Amino acid sequence: MATERGTTVVSPPGDVRIRRALLSVSDKRGLVDFARGLAGMGVELVSTGGTARELADQGIDTRAVEDYTRFPEILDGRVKTLNPRIYAGLLAIRSEPDHIDTLNDHDIEPIDLVCVNLYPFEQVSSRRGVDDLDVIENIDIGGPTLIRAGAKNHPYTAVVVSPESYDAVLEELRQNDGRLSSRTRESLALEAFALTARYDTAISRWFAEREEDFPVQYTRSFEKVLDLPYGENPHQRAAFYSEVGVRTHLMSMVSKLHGRELTFNNLLDLDSGRRLVDDFELPVAAIIKHNNPCGVAIATGPGEAFEKALATDPQSAYGGIYCFNRRVDRALAEKLHEQFAEVIFAPGYDEDALEVLEQKPDVRLLENQERRRVPVTEHDLKRVRGGMLVQDHDTGLEGRDDMDVVTRRKPTEEEWGELLFAMRVCKHVRSNAIVLATGLGTVGIGAGQMSRIDSVRLAVDKAAAAGAGLGSAVMASDAFFPFADGVQVAVDAGVQAIIQPGGSQRDGEVIDACDVAGLAMVFTARRHFCH
Numbered sequence: 001m002a003t004e005r006g007t008t009v010v011s012p013p014g015d016v017r018i019r020r021a022l023l024s025v026s027d028k029r030g031l032v033d034f035a036r037g038l039a040g041m042g043v044e045l046v047s048t049g050g051t052a053r054e055l056a057d058q059g060i061d062t063r064a065v066e067d068y069t070r071f072p073e074i075l076d077g078r079v080k081t082l083n084p085r086i087y088a089g090l091l092a093i094r095s096e097p098d099h100i101d102t103l104n105d106h107d108i109e110p111i112d113l114v115c116v117n118l119y120p121f122e123q124v125s126s127r128r129g130v131d132d133l134d135v136i137e138n139i140d141i142g143g144p145t146l147i148r149a150g151a152k153n154h155p156y157t158a159v160v161v162s163p164e165s166y167d168a169v170l171e172e173l174r175q176n177d178g179r180l181s182s183r184t185r186e187s188l189a190l191e192a193f194a195l196t197a198r199y200d201t202a203i204s205r206w207f208a209e210r211e212e213d214f215p216v217q218y219t220r221s222f223e224k225v226l227d228l229p230y231g232e233n234p235h236q237r238a239a240f241y242s243e244v245g246v247r248t249h250l251m252s253m254v255s256k257l258h259g260r261e262l263t264f265n266n267l268l269d270l271d272s273g274r275r276l277v278d279d280f281e282l283p284v285a286a287i288i289k290h291n292n293p294c295g296v297a298i299a300t301g302p303g304e305a306f307e308k309a310l311a312t313d314p315q316s317a318y319g320g321i322y323c324f325n326r327r328v329d330r331a332l333a334e335k336l337h338e339q340f341a342e343v344i345f346a347p348g349y350d351e352d353a354l355e356v357l358e359q360k361p362d363v364r365l366l367e368n369q370e371r372r373r374v375p376v377t378e379h380d381l382k383r384v385r386g387g388m389l390v391q392d393h394d395t396g397l398e399g400r401d402d403m404d405v406v407t408r409r410k411p412t413e414e415e416w417g418e419l420l421f422a423m424r425v426c427k428h429v430r431s432n433a434i435v436l437a438t439g440l441g442t443v444g445i446g447a448g449q450m451s452r453i454d455s456v457r458l459a460v461d462k463a464a465a466a467g468a469g470l471g472s473a474v475m476a477s478d479a480f481f482p483f484a485d486g487v488q489v490a491v492d493a494g495v496q497a498i499i500q501p502g503g504s505q506r507d508g509e510v511i512d513a514c515d516v517a518g519l520a521m522v523f524t525a526r527r528h529f530c531h
Contacts, residue, residue, distance in 0.1 A: 002073045010022065011094045013155035015179040021113040023055075023062070024081060024146065026120060030163040032058045037170040040457030046111070048080050049073060068109070081142040088386065090149040091115060094156040100370055111178075113158040114150040114261040118143045118195070121243055122202050139203055144196045149404050153187035157193045158185045183228040196401065197221060198244055205245065213377075218390060220381075222246070223250055230321045238264040248372050250274065259343075259364035266321065266364065276428040278373075279397075280325060280384035285309040285441075288321040290427050292448065296425045302326040304345075306335060307372060308441035313462055321345065328353045351417060394528060397424050403499075403522045406511050411497045411520040415474055419499040422476035427528035434459040434486075436495065443468035453486040460493045470494040478528040480504040484513040491517040 013412050020041050025031055028051075035045055038527035047055060047062035057525030065080055066072050089111040092099040103110065119140040124130060145398035150159030158180050160169055165188065172180055201221040208215035222241035242249035250271050256262070262270075273288040280298060285305035287295040289418050294316040297308030302324045310317055322336060324346040333353035337342060342359065343364045357365055374393065382389040400416060411419060422437040429435060429447045432457040436444035446455030446462030454476075464472055470493045477500040481487055487510050490498065498514065514521045 005441070010097055010100050011156075013182065014097060015176065015181055015184065016112055016158065017177075017179050018112045018158065019044055019178075020044045020046065020085070020109060020111050020176065021115060022046045022065070022068075022086070022111050022146070023051050023115045024065075025051055025115060025117045026140075026143070027117045027163060028054055031059065032167045034163075034166040034170065034266060035060050035062075037166075040112075041173055041420060043113070043178075046090050049077060051524075064200055078141070081146055085148070087149055090146070090151050090157055092376070093153070094398050111150075111157065114146050115160040116143050117152075117163075118148045119148075121199065121206075125202070125206050126245065126247075137207065138273065140199070144199060147192045147196055148178065149305070151192040154185040154189035155182065159188050161188075161192045161195045162182050164189070177306075188526055198223070202245055205264065209377075214390060218388070226262065228267075229261055230241050231376035238266075240267055246368055246378060247375060252369065252372075254345075255367045255369070256327070257349070257365040257367055258358050260362050262343070262364060270323075270343060270345060270366075271322040272428060274319050274368075277323045277325045279424055279428070283326045286323045287312075287317045288323065289319070290318050292445070293428060294320060294445060295444070297439075297440055298421065299440070302328065303332040303335065305309070305441075306332060308439065310339070311466060311468070312442045312445065312468060315465075326436040326516075327496060328357075330356060335355050374500045394427060394530070397427065398526050402431060402525070404502075404525070405520065406502065406507075406523050407514045407519060407521040409515075409518055414522060415497045419473040419476065419497055422474050423524065426476040426478050428530060429478065430506065431478055431529045431531055433476075433528075433530065435476045436460070436463055436468075436473050436490075437476070438468070439472070443470070443473060446530055452481060453483070453489060454477070456486045456489045460489060463493075474498065476500070480507070480527075481510050482506065484509045487513045487519075491519060495522070500523060501525060502528075 021038055023045055031054060035116065039045055039060060046068045047064045048066055052064060069083040069085050071083055085108050088103060088108045092103055092110060102436050119138040120137045124138045127137045132282045147161055148157055150157050155477050155503055170180040172184060198221040201219045204219045223244055224239050227240050228238040228240060230236055240340050242266050250267060264523040268291055269288045272291050273286050276293060276296065282298045283300065283302050283305050284298045285302055286293050295309035295312030297305045299305040299308060318340050321343045322341045327348040327465045328346045329350045333356040341363055345367060345368060346367045347368050349367065357363060376395055377457040378393065380393045381389050412439060416438050418440065420436045421440050422495040425442060426433050426435040429445060432449050432455045433454045434446035435442055436459045442461035446459035449455040449458060473495050474497040475490045475495045480503045482504050483506055487498065491513065497520040499522045502525060504510065511521060
């Protein structure tokens with residue numbers, strides 16, 4: 001291309017010399033330095049109203065978009081860049097003689113670089129109490145169109161959508177005589193299309209969720225948070241992505257203070273641990289292994305809670321994820337230092353606690369400063385082959401007033417507390433799930449068995465292996481007992497009270513077995529499968 005206005009010549013794709021740039025940004029971060037850098041290399045700057053004013057305030061001259069298009073901004077700025085001269089300048093294939101003839105016939109000047117970011121739709125739409133009209137006004141029309149045009153024609157143009165890219169673009173232009181390589185332009189185009197996809201997804205989601213909870217078109221966008229060293233196994237590649245637009249995610253407001261990089265399995269277990277401890281207000285400790293709790297307890301402080309949780313199954317706790325909802329002090333840190341933990345997760349650490357824990361170079365210390373709760377409207381997603389299963393989260397726990405005592409003996413007040421604790425833990429155990437508890441701590445957990453009686457046996461065996469007596473223990477089951485045999489195993493082990501959803505055709509037999517043994521049984525009428 002020639003440098004004079006109105007005279008454009010055929011040129012092959014390859015390194016593109018940047019002579020003219022269109023700047024139109026909502027996010028002004030880094031704009032002034034980027035524009036000044038372009039201008040310093042002789043690039044003509046064409047700009048829209050707000051961007052032009054921002055640059056003019058800093059002494060940077062720009063050419064008004066109205067001068068380029070020969071048409072004024074109208075409709076309060078809703079229409080300013082939607083003009084055929086702009087899109088011809090962006091979309092012309094510079095190696096096609098017919099395209100170049102068209103530009104020259106209509107005196108259209110090529111645009112070599114477009115720098116655009118979009119109205120803050122995501123930020124505005126997520127505000128509490130925002131008016132729908134304010135949200136709709138933040139749906140950008142011209143911006144995405146400019147971005148897509150520049151990205152589509154990246155063999156001849158460059159599109160810059162992120163302030164974080166400004167320095168790298170300027171550096172390459174300085175080192176390459178004002179040119180951008182084809183590889184850079186393709187990389188910028190990829191970033192541009194990802195941005196518009198995310199933007200359209202946010203808009204589509206906002207409209208869909210106003211109409212129904214499970215829309216026909218379920219659109220979501222995800223962005224990478226962490227590259228992971230490997231997946232579930234060393235031969236699998238992996239990364240962690242967070243869903244765009246959610247209030248919180250697994251690693252939001254979480255800082256890694258010490259230790260090796262996090263792995264795929266660490267994050268899976270951490271997710272289970274966070275969900276569990278978030279269900280408790282009192283000080284709680286949870287030890288997670290292979291996506292299941294192997295010990296959970298509440299107490300007056302995290303140190304005591306940890307000792308009780310560890311006592312459930314000290315063998316399985318080896319190499320687990322240790323989660324707390326209270327700050328770690330030195331006394332607790334010294335107890336943790338005696339264990340082999342993959343990850344320790346807590347809302348804070350005393351300085352002398354860190355001195356103890358950091359003696360082990362590999363243990364990952366995570367500090368959780370996230371105080372926001374997961375909205376009850378947020379969905380739980382499970383990936384399946386070629387698709388996604390979508391459901392509500394299994395939040396909360398039914399209240400005692402909503403439960404029915406179905407046996408002749410009623411639970412004591414102390415047993416009620418144990419039953420509610422056991423069921424709160426049970427809903428986080430993989431099905432079929434059985435939890436034995438006493439003293440507001442687990443003493444045996446049976447998880448992931450194909451039959452419920454096997455889960456009961458496993459929980460009882462775990463308690464026996466840890467030397468826990470079950471003479472005052474309670475049992476929680478995530479679903480009903482299809483037969484009385486599972487209950488009989490608990491009776492024989494000494495369990496005193498049972499909580500379960502009920503709903504089996506043989507509930508009568510199950511209740512009779514409890515009445516014969518003098519146990520109390522509570523029906524919740526709500527199942528808590530966790531697959």
